[in-house]
Amino acid sequence: MKDKSPVIEKLRSRIGKDEFTTVYEIEKGTIRRMNYAVGDANPLWDDEAFAKKHRFGSIIASPPLMIALGWDEFEAQFQKFMPYTAGVHGSTEIELYKPVRPGDTITIKCKLIDVYEKEGKVFGNMAFLVFERVYTNQKNEVVAKCRQTQISFPSREEQNA
């Protein structure tokens, strides 16, 4: 289906551009706080004595932490792309390549990689924006890639205007 909406065409012109970068220092507390929030005491990320003897040599960031890392900065940036005022989170996809340990510095580079449109009965024109976040550590190794799809659609007020 050809996207005819000028809103979508304008967004498409931003694909691959306006990349934004954020940097995070991983600490034991960062890792533990997420374990506590999820209620996940997996020894790989929560038991230092176990983890020290295991293959990674220390506790590592859990998959939930890798997914959520730097969410407030990411949200502040992706909101600038949203064409409408209402929105929901569509999907999350993450690939995990290397463990992330306390003391690591993770740099996340994020850019818009795809935009498409769907017509919904309830929400009208829905714009799907796919962002890719590439995470590298202080050795410049890619440790993860995460694609987040955010859905933007007109609020009821916008639809009625």
Place this chain on the structure above:
Amino acid sequence: MHNQIYYEDVAVGNEITSLTKHPTTRQLVKWAGASTDYAEIHYDKDWAISKRLPSQIVHGQLATSFVCQMITDWIGSDGDLKKIFCAYRGMNLPGETILCKGQVTRKYIENGVKYIECQAWAENPRKEKTVQANATVTLPSKTR
């Protein structure tokens, strides 16, 4: 955490050991702090209702985290979660249980590494699959 499982012990169709969670509004606040997702719909009831939601709602990524936990518990400390895709299809509310389930859909060996693919999901008490996921994990082998 469960006993370590091995590639040879897993067959397509096997169920992943399910996980039940009971998120409270307090847990949503803990999650907001840990994840830095401070969206008001997850802790401000008046705000959520003003957006035509029934109440505060569970963060989609918290429900995803529960699905991840089910998988990482199942694969044991010698297994690795390599990839997961989660689609957000419905709402979970604090005060309601979230039941995570899954099953093995494929197993294969590539470059000597033993992979398992599975589908997984999170259900609310109305049996709606609010998070639908596909995941790829690696497992250790009993043989070298």
